[in-house]
Amino acid sequence: FGGRRLDDDALEDLEDLLIMSDMGAKVSSKITANLAKTRFDKDISDDEIRIALASEIEAIMKPREQVVDFADGPRPRVVLFVGVNGSGKTTTIGKIASKLKEQGAKALLVAGDTFRAAAIEQLTVWGERAGIPVLSKPTGADAAGLVYEAIEKAQREDLDLVLVDTAGRLQNKAELMSELAKIVRVTRKLDPDAPHDVILVLDATVGQNALSQVEAFRHTAGVSGIVMTKLDGTAKGGVLVAVAEAHALPIHFVGVGEKAEDLQPFSASAYAKALVGLGQEETV
Amino acid sequence: MFDALTDRLGGIFDGLTGRGALSEKDVSAALREIRVALLEADVALPVVKDFIAKVKERAVGEEVIRSVKPGQQVIKIVHDGLVDLLGGEDAETRLRVDNPPSVIMMAGLQGSGKTTTTAKIAKRLSERDKKKVLLASLDVRRPAAMEQLAVLADQLGANVTSLPIVQGQMPAEIARRALQAAKLGGHDVVFLDTAGRTSIDEQMMAEAAEIAKIAQPKESLLVADALTGQDAVETARRFHERLPLTGLVLTRMDGDGRGGAALSMRAVTGLPIKFLGTGEKLDGLDAFDAKRVAGRILGQ
Ligand SMILES: Nc1nc2c(ncn2[C@@H]2O[C@H](COP(=O)(O)OP(=O)(O)OP(=O)(O)O)[C@@H](O)[C@H]2O)c(=O)[nH]1
Ligand SMILES: Nc1nc2c(ncn2[C@@H]2O[C@H](COP(=O)(O)OP(=O)(O)OP(=O)(O)O)[C@@H](O)[C@H]2O)c(=O)[nH]1
Ligand SMILES: [K+]
Ligand SMILES: [Mg+2]
Ligand SMILES: [Mg+2]
Numbered sequence: 001f002g003g004r005r006l007d008d009d010a011l012e013d014l015e016d017l018l019i020m021s022d023m024g025a026k027v028s029s030k031i032t033a034n035l036a037k038t039r040f041d042k043d044i045s046d047d048e049i050r051i052a053l054a055s056e057i058e059a060i061m062k063p064r065e066q067v068v069d070f071a072d073g074p075r076p077r078v079v080l081f082v083g084v085n086g087s088g089k090t091t092t093i094g095k096i097a098s099k100l101k102e103q104g105a106k107a108l109l110v111a112g113d114t115f116r117a118a119a120i121e122q123l124t125v126w127g128e129r130a131g132i133p134v135l136s137k138p139t140g141a142d143a144a145g146l147v148y149e150a151i152e153k154a155q156r157e158d159l160d161l162v163l164v165d166t167a168g169r170l171q172n173k174a175e176l177m178s179e180l181a182k183i184v185r186v187t188r189k190l191d192p193d194a195p196h197d198v199i200l201v202l203d204a205t206v207g208q209n210a211l212s213q214v215e216a217f218r219h220t221a222g223v224s225g226i227v228m229t230k231l232d233g234t235a236k237g238g239v240l241v242a243v244a245e246a247h248a249l250p251i252h253f254v255g256v257g258e259k260a261e262d263l264q265p266f267s268a269s270a271y272a273k274a275l276v277g278l279g280q281e282e283t284v
Numbered sequence: 285m286f287d288a289l290t291d292r293l294g295g296i297f298d299g300l301t302g303r304g305a306l307s308e309k310d311v312s313a314a315l316r317e318i319r320v321a322l323l324e325a326d327v328a329l330p331v332v333k334d335f336i337a338k339v340k341e342r343a344v345g346e347e348v349i350r351s352v353k354p355g356q357q358v359i360k361i362v363h364d365g366l367v368d369l370l371g372g373e374d375a376e377t378r379l380r381v382d383n384p385p386s387v388i389m390m391a392g393l394q395g396s397g398k399t400t401t402t403a404k405i406a407k408r409l410s411e412r413d414k415k416k417v418l419l420a421s422l423d424v425r426r427p428a429a430m431e432q433l434a435v436l437a438d439q440l441g442a443n444v445t446s447l448p449i450v451q452g453q454m455p456a457e458i459a460r461r462a463l464q465a466a467k468l469g470g471h472d473v474v475f476l477d478t479a480g481r482t483s484i485d486e487q488m489m490a491e492a493a494e495i496a497k498i499a500q501p502k503e504s505l506l507v508a509d510a511l512t513g514q515d516a517v518e519t520a521r522r523f524h525e526r527l528p529l530t531g532l533v534l535t536r537m538d539g540d541g542r543g544g545a546a547l548s549m550r551a552v553t554g555l556p557i558k559f560l561g562t563g564e565k566l567d568g569l570d571a572f573d574a575k576r577v578a579g580r581i582l583g584q
Binding site: 016019020021022024025084085086087088094115116117118119121122124125126168170171172173203204205206207208209212230232233234235236238239258 | 319320323324325326328329393394395396397425426427428429431432433434435436439482483484509511512513514515518519522536538539540541542544545564
């Protein structure tokens with residue numbers, strides 16, 4: 001909106017910018033109000049405003065920035081991927097599996113989506129690409145039973161890591177959520193500390209419903225961290241700021257495409273800049 | 285979890301009940317609440333602004349002044365306005381499938397529900413309208429995408445079949461093969477299920493446009509997630525620019541999202557919403573109902 005005085009109108013425009021990134025009305029107005037505290041009625045250029053906004057957002061997101069190395073830690077480390085339908089769980093596992101192979105970790109992928117058509121085949125292709133075995137049962141099999149066998153196998157064969165895919169489920173479906181709770185319970189039978197990670201996969205196009213997703217999956221499965229996918233599209237994924245305000249959950253990775261290499265560690269600074277429309281060239 | 289708009293407006297108008305007339309100031313307070321409610325329902329901001337302006341015009345008019353309960357009256361204006369914007373009570377939701385083989389192209393972002401919706405609509409056309417349907421996956425990118433559609437076709441009756449998978453073909457080639465197979469096989473309807481794509485992936489958008497050019501679909505449906513936030517306008521606008529879209533489908537209406545994306549996408553494209561996806565199973569498909577969606581957006 002060009003260089004101008006940071007008056008009420010300008011603040012409203014800023015708030016609109018944030019709302020249009022899915023940050024939600026409340027958090028957007030909180031952030032602009034913060035900005036106003038120090039800059040109200042001062043002349044400020046467009047870039048200065050964006051930089052100031054980005055730094056407000058970065059400050060909120062910085063504590064959530066937490067890279068994770070799944071190849072490290074307890075053995076076998078059991079990592080569960082959960083989330084609503086189509087958010088990118090299977091693809092994210094595929095990407096992580098490809099990374100792990102490079103690191104030389106001994107991993108096992110588990111096709112815990114025994115419901116969706118060709119979900120098993122999809123994970124199997126990713127396993128083949130990464131050179132990591134996939135444990136599966138026919139469609140319709142009990143997912144919890146499969147996960148139990150997978151952990152047993154990993155313990156027996158002294159594997160580093162078990163990555164478990166699960167079926168997509170909407171958080172308001174009690175029956176499907178209790179199936180997920182059962183998967184979690186079963187892993188604990190073999191290792192009281194398992195699952196060591198429960199990764200909630202959020203789609204960047206999602207709006208305010210992300211908040212209810214985080215709440216419900218936390219409650220049912222004890223989410224330990226977040227991955228946000230599809231940030232390569234036009235969606236900015238601003239709801240993550242609202243999530244960060246409400247939940248002290250680390251954000252591990254962002255998905256920026258469909259290929260194995262399209263997974264990046266979450267960076268609060270890069271995320272904040274992209275959100276307010278500060279181009280890549282300005283960030284380096 | 286969400287306050288229904290009714291409750292929110294209750295407080296504002298309580299003191300006014302019985303007094304009759306509404307000043308512009310009273311209405312403005314109500315409009316602020318409506319704005320927040322619509323934003324919480326994920327209606328895109330530009331659409332919210334337009335809508336609020338229209339509501340204001342109507343609310344400050346006679347209707348409210350004469351009404352006994354101004355709060356109820358404003359809610360009615362808002363609700364009716366939403367129904368209107370969503371295409372009205374008897375929105376045209378039938379598919380044009382009268383010229384065999386009629387092509388239906390499915391497009392949208394990654395993971396929006398294209399493949400599942402393809403099978404759901406195929407089920408409906410084969411069972412209700414006795415159509416012979418061919419399903420063709422043009423998704424040569426996502427692992428096991430073609431297998432997924434083939435498995436779904438197998439779950440449906442004999443009148444729904446999938447085009448045999450030939451490895452190594454490009455989407456345009458597959459589209460041509462599907463049209464040919466539908467002509468030879470006497471199919472009434474042929475679905476082209478395309479790969480998911482972001483609207484800024486120029487190569488992929490050009491590919492979709494080429495498929496449409498080759499196949500001349502009678503219906504091109506943009507399949508979108510009802511849980512979509514503010515991005516709904518951008519996505520709808522960009523797909524509408526590149527493809528001869530004829531309608532929208534909103535999936536995952538079985539979630540607890542408020543579904544504001546339906547309003548955003550309809551407003552920016554003017555396209556009818558044809559179906560709502562209401563589950564993972566193949567019977568989870570409802571004809572669009574503007575009143576139901578308006579009520580949902582308002583949290584009623
Ligand atoms: N553009 C883009 N597409 C992605 C990304 N991550 C996943 N996808 C795509 O999104 C779609 C859905 O991804 P999946 O991995 O199948 O999602 P899922 O959560 O396993 O889905 P269900 O198992 O059906 O619930 C696929 O087409 C993926 O290729 C990303 O970061 N960017
Ligand atoms: N709950 C629910 N799930 C749905 C609905 N429609 C589709 N899904 C699920 O959403 C996920 C993605 O659906 P797909 O049909 O594979 O989506 P797509 O658009 O073809 O995905 P890509 O081809 O990877 O871009 C699957 O888990 C489906 O079962 C719906 O209306 N409700
Ligand atoms: K069949
Ligand atoms: Mg999956
Ligand atoms: Mg598909």
